[in-house]
Amino acid sequence: MTLSQFRITRFQFARDRVIGDSQVRVDDVNVAALELISDSGAVGLGFLQTLFSPLPDQGEIEAVFEREVWPGLKGHKAIALVHRVNRPRGGNQRAFSLPFAEAVQVALWDLAAKESDLPLHVLLGSCRNRVRAYASGLDFHLSDDEFVALFKHAASLGYEAFKIKVGHPDFSRDICRLELLKSCVPAGSKFMIDPNEAWSSKEALMKLEAIRAAGFDLLWVEDPVLRHDYEGLRTLRHAASWTQINSGEYLDVQGKRLLLDAFGADLLNVHSQVTDVMRIGWLAAELGIPVTLGNTFLEVGVHMAAALPEVEWLEYSFQNFDHLVEQPIEICGGYAYAPDRPGHGLVLSEAARETWARPQRLARSELGAAPHNPRLPIFGRVQ
Missing domain, CATH: 3.20.20.120 (Enolase-like C-terminal domain)
Structure with a gap:
């Protein structure tokens, strides 16, 4: 059950309300779903997100991931990778060019728990x-x-x-x-x-x-x-x-x-x-x-x-x-x-992939109406 494939789906859409604090304001969502796939067919899901500017086109995200991250994952078992201790030094002590770190950790743990047939918690x-x-x-x-x-x-x-x-x-x-x-x-x-x-x-x-x-x-x-x-x-x-x-x-x-x-x-x-x-x-x-x-x-x-x-x-x-x-x-x-489903319990929606995936970067004026969070009353989008 080693890692054999990955898939990235880029999303870009408006928020249903402005969010922010004393230092920042954010009006849009710019995320990509990272799916790590084992040779058994199990999938681990994580998300990378930028707050202040859109992610690059999906093809570029994939190219950066394949160049900087995938060589350290391919052919390994998720359960082994989540426990690995690395000691980067010198020029090897640097962040990825895109914010993959959190997405990779979450996806690996999701996959490790699924392959153990246990909820992550x-x-x-x-x-x-x-x-x-x-x-x-x-x-x-x-x-x-x-x-x-x-x-x-x-x-x-x-x-x-x-x-x-x-x-x-x-x-x-x-x-x-x-x-x-x-x-x-x-x-x-x-x-x-x-x-x-x-x-x-x-x-x-x-x-x-x-x-x-x-x-x-x-x-x-x-x-x-x-x-x-x-x-x-x-x-x-x-x-x-x-x-x-x-x-x-x-x-x-x-x-x-x-x-x-x-x-x-x-x-x-x-x-x-x-x-x-x-x-x-x-x-x-x-x-x-x-x-x-x-x-x-x-x-x-x-x-x-x-x-x-x-x-x-x-x-x-x-x-x-x-x-x-x-x-x-x-x-x-x-x-x-905490879900009692194997892994962290979150599975990427195929309907979302079909409806909301945005492989190419869009201008803010092209985002259209925001998807609504049903757990909230409707807010007018703040311009």
């Missing part, structure tokens, strides 16, 4: 099949009315914890957003904020105290200061003892290790690279630091969340990706459920 050692999910708006660029509609709808679906984007140059707007959130979700809900590194450490402390004085208790503040400001993060942990510091989102494995060594986080934020998440998750457990799963493409992170016992929360951001797969991850009553 079981292969990773889980003792449960669900984890609490919180509603994350990616809402910085939404109008107040759109903001309220999103979170009111999320509350109606059973979410009990909500994360909003802050870090506006006018701090009163951040306070206003918290007041709007409080007005549209049930009393007793848990609130989190994410400035996306908009503040300095002293500024963060002053604003956190102002938020508390305004009557808002926060479960956590995420990435309040620069990612490598380990001293500032550690200082905030001690100075703002009434909330938690959630950090690590923007750091690679080495950076996350340094963050843990510096005790700069109450919660370690991880994402989609399965091997990396499990390795750093084990280290975090050794230090008694809980892990949270940030946004993962199509919520595949539920498998790692279920397998790491100290994970309490998984982020769900209502993005319009569900049409890309036959059966998306189930999220119900404020919990995300």
Whole structure:
């Protein structure tokens, strides 16, 4: 059951709402599905994504993958590759020309679990099949009315914890957003904020105290200061003892290790690279630091969340990706459920391949109407 083929399908479509934070704004989806195929016919699926510019044409993506990635995969067993430790040095220490790393890890683990006839979370050692999910708006660029509609709808679906984007140059707007959130979700809900590194450490402390004085208790503040400001993060942990510091989102494995060594986080934020998440998750457990799963493409992170016992929360951001797969991850009553199907349980939709595949790069004006996420009310596309 060795790797014998690969297939790449390029997608490009509009988002059904603008997403973003204090630093970025994103209107379109630019992804490609990577399918790794074994000689037994089993398929492992992963996705690569760019946020700010379209991927190159599909032919170019395939050529780069075949040149830079495929030689290290072809003829090997997926289960062996996911456990391999490489020691790149010198000029060999570099990223791929396109963002293949996450897609490869997810596809290999999917294939390894399928060939073991196990759900991925079981292969990773889980003792449960669900984890609490919180509603994350990616809402910085939404109008107040759109903001309220999103979170009111999320509350109606059973979410009990909500994360909003802050870090506006006018701090009163951040306070206003918290007041709007409080007005549209049930009393007793848990609130989190994410400035996306908009503040300095002293500024963060002053604003956190102002938020508390305004009557808002926060479960956590995420990435309040620069990612490598380990001293500032550690200082905030001690100075703002009434909330938690959630950090690590923007750091690679080495950076996350340094963050843990510096005790700069109450919660370690991880994402989609399965091997990396499990390795750093084990280290975090050794230090008694809980892990949270940030946004993962199509919520595949539920498998790692279920397998790491100290994970309490998984982020769900209502993005319009569900049409890309036959059966998306189930999220119900404020919990995300890891599928009991072999692998990670996500299979590329043939209907999506036929309808939404875009082998050639399109101009934004050619994208047309956005596919809608049925888990959300309809938003007008923000131009």
